Amino acid sequence: MEISSIGQTLTFFAINLGYAITALIVSVVALLIIDKVVYRNIDFIEEIKKGNVAAAIFQSTLFIFIGVVVAISLS
Secondary structure (H helix, E strand, C coil): CCCCHHHHHHHHHHHHHHHHHHHHHHHHHHHHHHHHHHCCCCCHHHHHHHCCHHHHHHHHHHHHHHHHHHHHHHC
């Protein structure tokens, strides 16, 4: 039995979606580990509210990393 082009596309989409969800979960867990274990004495949200540019850059870099991982896993 042959799989049609639409069937192949849906199969690859489902596989890529699974990878994306897995990558998103791993990225969020890594972000939580970094935030709660490595930098447990720093409240990044409070530091950003105070105007700490370094904390804002660090947080935005982590969020960009998560976005890139999810985008790559979807392609």
